[in-house]
Amino acid sequence: MRLPPSRIVTPDVDELMAHLLSIGWAVEYNQLSAGRFSVALDGVASARVQMMRHRHTRSFVGSGFVPPDAYTFGLMVGGQGPMLINHQPVDRDTLTARHPHEGIGFKLPVSADFLTIAADAGRIDQLADALFGQRMSQLLRRGQVLPSTNSRVIAIAQEFLPGERDERALSAGAGGTPGQHPHFDQLIIDALMLAIGRPEPVRGWSSRRRIVRRAEDLIYSSADPPTTVSELCESLGVPLRTLEDAFQHCLDVRPKTYMTVMRLNRVRKLLARPGDDTSVTNAATAMGFFHLGRFAEQYAKLFGERPSETLARARR
Numbered sequence: 001m002r003l004p005p006s007r008i009v010t011p012d013v014d015e016l017m018a019h020l021l022s023i024g025w026a027v028e029y030n031q032l033s034a035g036r037f038s039v040a041l042d043g044v045a046s047a048r049v050q051m052m053r054h055r056h057t058r059s060f061v062g063s064g065f066v067p068p069d070a071y072t073f074g075l076m077v078g079g080q081g082p083m084l085i086n087h088q089p090v091d092r093d094t095l096t097a098r099h100p101h102e103g104i105g106f107k108l109p110v111s112a113d114f115l116t117i118a119a120d121a122g123r124i125d126q127l128a129d130a131l132f133g134q135r136m137s138q139l140l141r142r143g144q145v146l147p148s149t150n151s152r153v154i155a156i157a158q159e160f161l162p163g164e165r166d167e168r169a170l171s172a173g174a175g176g177t178p179g180q181h182p183h184f185d186q187l188i189i190d191a192l193m194l195a196i197g198r199p200e201p202v203r204g205w206s207s208r209r210r211i212v213r214r215a216e217d218l219i220y221s222s223a224d225p226p227t228t229v230s231e232l233c234e235s236l237g238v239p240l241r242t243l244e245d246a247f248q249h250c251l252d253v254r255p256k257t258y259m260t261v262m263r264l265n266r267v268r269k270l271l272a273r274p275g276d277d278t279s280v281t282n283a284a285t286a287m288g289f290f291h292l293g294r295f296a297e298q299y300a301k302l303f304g305e306r307p308s309e310t311l312a313r314a315r316r
Contacts, residue, residue: 005162008041016041023050024118027064033110034058042161048120048185053077053161056112061105068101070118071136073192075150077157081109088145095148095195097140115157119189127193130234139196147197156191160184183227183290190230198241208246211238215247215255219262227263227288229256263287264302267295271310280307 008019013029016039020027023043031037035058043052050067066072074085075095082089084107085096098104100121108114125135132139139146218235219225226232232255233240247255270283281292284307289295299307 005044006042007162008043009039011036011038013037013039024067025064027062027104029060029062032059032061032107044160044162046184048123049188050118051157051161051188052116053157054112054114054116056108057110059110060108062108063103063105066098066100066102066104067118069121070100071121071124072098072100072102072116072118074098074114074116075148075153075195076114077154078111078113079109080111083108083112083114085145088143090145092150093147094145095150095192096145097136097196098144099137099140115153117153117188117192119192120185123185123189124193127189127230127234130237131193131230131240132198133239148195149197150195153188153191153195156187186228186231190228193230194240198239208249211236211243211246212250215243215258219259220266225263225266225287226259229259232259260298261302263289264299267299267307268303268310271307272314274311274314278311280311283307283311 008016010016013031017027017029019041023045037058038056040055041052043050045051050070073095074083074090076083076090076092082091084090085098086105088096090096121136125137128134128136128139214236215232218232226235229240229243233243236243238246243255247253247258251258264287267283267287267289270278270286271280280296284290284292284295296307303310
């Protein structure tokens with residue numbers, strides 16, 4: 001499952017199908033609505049994740065198979081009306097999830113704009129088990145169109161897909177190709193898992209206080225603190241809703257907010273007591289901040305000064 005960053009714009013549906021077949025998608029399109037077809041297809045991939053954004057004109061029906069060895073997710077970005085996957089509507093408040101190499105039928109509306117993301121099945125099952133207390137295959141027993149909040153997934157796609165990068169200038173430290181970003185796989189997979197509507201909290205794993213204390217040790221004392229909520233869930237062995245429930249009752253704050261603030265505090269300590277080779281960039285990346293523009297905004301909002309000002313003051 002390898003796809004170099006690419007952008008295809010074509011009026012030829014056969015060219016589109018041939019390209020998709022070359023990257024693991026055995027699908028066939030049949031045009032429904034009248035008029036000239038066109039498609040823009042942006043793609044990017046890493047070892048565990050293949051992501052594509054499709055922008056079509058004309059309504060189509062089709063069928064085929066999703067890639068093997070991966071769960072495949074589809075979600076709407078825009079367009080006129082929902083897309084139908086195996087006769088079920090998928091709109092902006094849902095996503096569809098498919099088992100590896102599952103047969104699929106679809107109907108695309110006129111002016112469709114959607115993302116498909118194929119992600120390593122083993123990693124998805126592992127993370128779903130950590131977040132929800134059940135593997136993705138078990139979660140899909142609820143149905144294969146799931147309630148979701150997709151804005152974060154779409155935002156990450158806009159940072160990495162080549163067509164999106166061509167259309168706007170990236171801020172320093174933002175985006176890049178998957179090979180340039182050390183956590184591309186995890187960013188995409190985390191966003192997908194956190195987008196899915198979650199089951200109710202599983203209580204009785206441990207006392208809320210014990211969960212929070214263990215989380216605090218990992219976040220504040222670890223040499224390599226977790227940078228995402230899913231990593232924290234995996235390390236603690238509790239589902240996401242249980243973690244959120246514990247933080248809400250013990251600290252009145254969401255785990256993600258707490259993690260970010262504590263990592264920013266650790267960066268500030270590094271900048272306030274610098275070594276000869278300390279820089280804002282290496283202090284931020286040491287604590288898991290790789291989007292440097294966003295990091296600087298968060299730092300300034302929390303501490304009332306830019307990270308460079310903290311470092312400069314410490315070196316006077």
